[in-house]
Amino acid sequence: MAIASEIITSARYDLRDTGSTEYTNAELLDYLNRAQVQLYSVLLGLHSDWVHATDTSITLEAAANSVSVPDDFATVRSIWIDDDQLKKIGLDEIYYKRKHISGTAQPVYFATEAATFIFEYTADADYDLTVHYNKNSTALATIGTLPFNNEFNQPLRQAIVLQAKSRNEYDIMGDSALFDFFMDAAFAKVVSRNHVPKGYRINF
Numbered sequence: 001m002a003i004a005s006e007i008i009t010s011a012r013y014d015l016r017d018t019g020s021t022e023y024t025n026a027e028l029l030d031y032l033n034r035a036q037v038q039l040y041s042v043l044l045g046l047h048s049d050w051v052h053a054t055d056t057s058i059t060l061e062a063a064a065n066s067v068s069v070p071d072d073f074a075t076v077r078s079i080w081i082d083d084d085q086l087k088k089i090g091l092d093e094i095y096y097k098r099k100h101i102s103g104t105a106q107p108v109y110f111a112t113e114a115a116t117f118i119f120e121y122t123a124d125a126d127y128d129l130t131v132h133y134n135k136n137s138t139a140l141a142t143i144g145t146l147p148f149n150n151e152f153n154q155p156l157r158q159a160i161v162l163q164a165k166s167r168n169e170y171d172i173m174g175d176s177a178l179f180d181f182f183m184d185a186a187f188a189k190v191v192s193r194n195h196v197p198k199g200y201r202i203n204f
Helices: 005-013 024-045 091-099 153-167 171-192
Strands: 052-057 067-068 075-081 107-114 116-119 128-133
Touching: 005 024, 005 153, 024 075, 052 075, 075 107, 091 107, 091 116
Parallel strands: none
Antiparallel strands: 052 128, 067 116, 075 128, 107 116
């Protein structure tokens, strides 16, 4: 698995700065982390498995009607209590339901509000949650391992080069085309991984 410093070194070849005289490691690492944020956003938009995570450590405690989201939370996929999948509804609808119910019970619905999941019912007991969600990027250190099993290293490297050249107002049109080429290839991988073949079905 490649680490951030290796991608930065590779980017320096394109930047003709192998001696580290024009760009510091800190600057190129900052460009890498900016690119990683954008890559995560794209993968989130494609509902890619690369950004999927599961948290089973969250408990909705008795007498509570909300819990904190995981630290690296971006968007929710589903929430379960044992074999019961909670239904996601709009935030305003949760508050509407709260006005018309009384007592405590196992929640049926949830919504996301800022950094919390909220539920229509106040819990009548402790409920262990299984939360499937999409995660946000975590900033890389110089010795940090690149994400996604090296599948997107080339687009990330090219993004470093583009940002560095843009800082000096170089003509980057050719580099932009190359970046688009790499990203198209990356997206093709995501679409291919997401594809679920249909089973054969014969109707009589």
